[in-house]
Amino acid sequence: MYSFSTRSSFIATPHESMAELWSAISAALPVTEAEFPLDFSEKVEPSVVDVLKRCRQQLYTRSGRWRQNAQIILDLSWEKLNTGTWRDVDKEWRCLYSYGCLFKVAALCCDDASPATVQEAIRTCDLGLLMGAAIMDNILQTIVRILQNEIGKRHSNEEDPSDGVSAKKMKVDCVSVPVVKQALAVPRIHCPSLESFKKDYLDPQKSVILEGIIDHWPAFKNHPWSIEYLQTVAGCRTVPVEVGSRYTDEEWSQTLLTVNEFIDRYIVVKDASSLGYLAQHQLFDQVPELKDDICIPDYCCLGEGDEDDITINAWFGPGGTVSPLHQDPQQNFLAQVVGRKYIRLYSPEDTEKLYPHQLQLLHNTSQVEVESPDVVRFPEFVKAPYLECVLQPGEVLFIPVKHWHYVRSLELSFSVSFWWS
Ligand SMILES: O=C(O)CCC(=O)C(=O)O
Known part of the structure; x- marks a missing residue:
C-alpha cells in the first residue's frame, strides 16, 4: 500500500x-x-x-x-x-x-x-x-x-452506425446438431435447494443441468451479452486466444489479439478455414465490467474452498469450436450465456476406455475424437457409457470433479465456467 x-x-x-x-x-x-x-x-x-x-x-x-x-x-x-x-x-x-x-x-x-x-x-x-x-x-x-x-x-x-458487426457478414456456422438420445440425456432440475443439490448430485457426484439459476444475471437482463457489447466493454483489450480446431492438434497454437481483432478474424467471415477460441481464466479480472454481469452460483458454498479460490473461465468462440474429451481436478458449473453447446460426459471410472494421452502434459485428455472415434485404435471407447446434452442459454451444467467432458459449440457461443472445490 x-x-x-x-x-x-x-x-x-x-x-x-x-x-x-x-x-x-x-x-x-x-x-x-x-x-x-x-x-x-x-x-x-x-x-x-x-x-x-x-x-x-x-x-x-x-x-x-x-x-x-x-x-x-x-x-x-x-x-x-x-x-x-x-x-x-x-x-x-x-x-x-x-x-x-x-x-x-x-x-x-x-x-x-x-x-x-x-x-x-x-x-x-x-x-x-x-x-x-x-x-x-x-x-x-x-x-x-x-x-x-x-x-x-x-x-x-x-460513431458510424453502418460500421457495427451486425452490418458485416457474419461467419455462417454450418455445424451439425446431434439428436440427444433420451436414455442418455443428462437429467435436468429447476432451482433445487442447496440441500437437495448436495444430496442428489454433489455427494453422489452425478452430473445434472440446473435450470433457472442464472436468469437474474445482468448478462441476460441489463446488458445482454452480444458481440457488440463485448466490443464496447473489451474491444480494444489484448487477450490470449487459442488458434486451431482443438488443443490436441499439431497446428494448434496460442496468440495474443485484441478482442476486436479476434472477432474480425474468427467471428466475422475473413478466414473461414480456421477456428479461434477465446478460452481463458483472466478475462474477468482484466475486464471487471464482464465480471459484474455474472454471479458465482450459490451452490459453490457447498465446497470447502473460499470464494477467492474459485476459478472463473470465459469460453467465447464461433460455432464448431471443440474442447476435446478431458477431465479437470475440480467441480465445475458450466453456465451457458449465448448459443448452444453439445456436451458428452463420461465417468472417471471408465478412464481406461477413454485412452488418455501418455504424455504427462496431456494425461488429462483422451486421444479419442469423440464424435468420430477410430474404433480400430480405440476399441474399448464405444463400450464406455456416457450422458449427453445440448446446453441452452440460461442453463448450467454441473460436471463433477474428474468427470470427462467433451464440448462442441453449435453456434456463436459464450459460456462461463466456475471451477470450485
Ligand atoms: O466450453 C468449453 O469449450 C470447455 C469447457 C470446459 O472444459 C470447462 O469448463 O472445464
Missing part, C-alpha cells in the same frame, strides 16, 4: 486531449517521487533497482532516456518470465515486469495521445495484467480504464 497526498497537476502538456489524458494518468500515480514505492528483495540485483529508480526519477522530471530504461526493465523481466515453467517464476520478476509496463505506458502517454499510442499503451497494460503481478493497488488496471475511456470518448464522437 502507498499513500496519496494532496495532488497538484505536476506535468503540463500543450495539446488539450493529450493534456487531459496525461492529467488522468498522472492523477493515478503517487503525487511525489518519494511516495512512489519500489520495494524489491535482494533477488533483484542492485543494478536493476538502479534502472528502476532512474525510470522513477525520469517519470517525475520527464527527462532523460525514460522509455529506453523502461524497455531495459521489460527485456530483463521478460527473460526471467520465460525461464523454466510459469508456476516456478518468482513473483518478484512478475512485479518487475509490471513496473516495466507502467513506466512504458507513462512514457508513451506523456506527450502523445494519438490513437495508435493509446492502443499501444492499452496493450502494454494488458501484458502487465496478464503476465505481471498486481503492483501499487493494481495501478495498471486503473490506468487501462482511463485509456479505455479515452478510446470510448473518441468512438462516441466518430
Whole structure:
C-alpha cells in the first residue's frame, strides 16, 4: 500500500486531449517521487533497482532516456518470465515486469495521445495484467480504464452506425446438431435447494443441468451479452486466444489479439478455414465490467474452498469450436450465456476406455475424437457409457470433479465456467 497526498497537476502538456489524458494518468500515480514505492528483495540485483529508480526519477522530471530504461526493465523481466515453467517464476520478476509496463505506458502517454499510442499503451497494460503481478493497488488496471475511456470518448464522437458487426457478414456456422438420445440425456432440475443439490448430485457426484439459476444475471437482463457489447466493454483489450480446431492438434497454437481483432478474424467471415477460441481464466479480472454481469452460483458454498479460490473461465468462440474429451481436478458449473453447446460426459471410472494421452502434459485428455472415434485404435471407447446434452442459454451444467467432458459449440457461443472445490 502507498499513500496519496494532496495532488497538484505536476506535468503540463500543450495539446488539450493529450493534456487531459496525461492529467488522468498522472492523477493515478503517487503525487511525489518519494511516495512512489519500489520495494524489491535482494533477488533483484542492485543494478536493476538502479534502472528502476532512474525510470522513477525520469517519470517525475520527464527527462532523460525514460522509455529506453523502461524497455531495459521489460527485456530483463521478460527473460526471467520465460525461464523454466510459469508456476516456478518468482513473483518478484512478475512485479518487475509490471513496473516495466507502467513506466512504458507513462512514457508513451506523456506527450502523445494519438490513437495508435493509446492502443499501444492499452496493450502494454494488458501484458502487465496478464503476465505481471498486481503492483501499487493494481495501478495498471486503473490506468487501462482511463485509456479505455479515452478510446470510448473518441468512438462516441466518430460513431458510424453502418460500421457495427451486425452490418458485416457474419461467419455462417454450418455445424451439425446431434439428436440427444433420451436414455442418455443428462437429467435436468429447476432451482433445487442447496440441500437437495448436495444430496442428489454433489455427494453422489452425478452430473445434472440446473435450470433457472442464472436468469437474474445482468448478462441476460441489463446488458445482454452480444458481440457488440463485448466490443464496447473489451474491444480494444489484448487477450490470449487459442488458434486451431482443438488443443490436441499439431497446428494448434496460442496468440495474443485484441478482442476486436479476434472477432474480425474468427467471428466475422475473413478466414473461414480456421477456428479461434477465446478460452481463458483472466478475462474477468482484466475486464471487471464482464465480471459484474455474472454471479458465482450459490451452490459453490457447498465446497470447502473460499470464494477467492474459485476459478472463473470465459469460453467465447464461433460455432464448431471443440474442447476435446478431458477431465479437470475440480467441480465445475458450466453456465451457458449465448448459443448452444453439445456436451458428452463420461465417468472417471471408465478412464481406461477413454485412452488418455501418455504424455504427462496431456494425461488429462483422451486421444479419442469423440464424435468420430477410430474404433480400430480405440476399441474399448464405444463400450464406455456416457450422458449427453445440448446446453441452452440460461442453463448450467454441473460436471463433477474428474468427470470427462467433451464440448462442441453449435453456434456463436459464450459460456462461463466456475471451477470450485
Ligand atoms: O466450453 C468449453 O469449450 C470447455 C469447457 C470446459 O472444459 C470447462 O469448463 O472445464
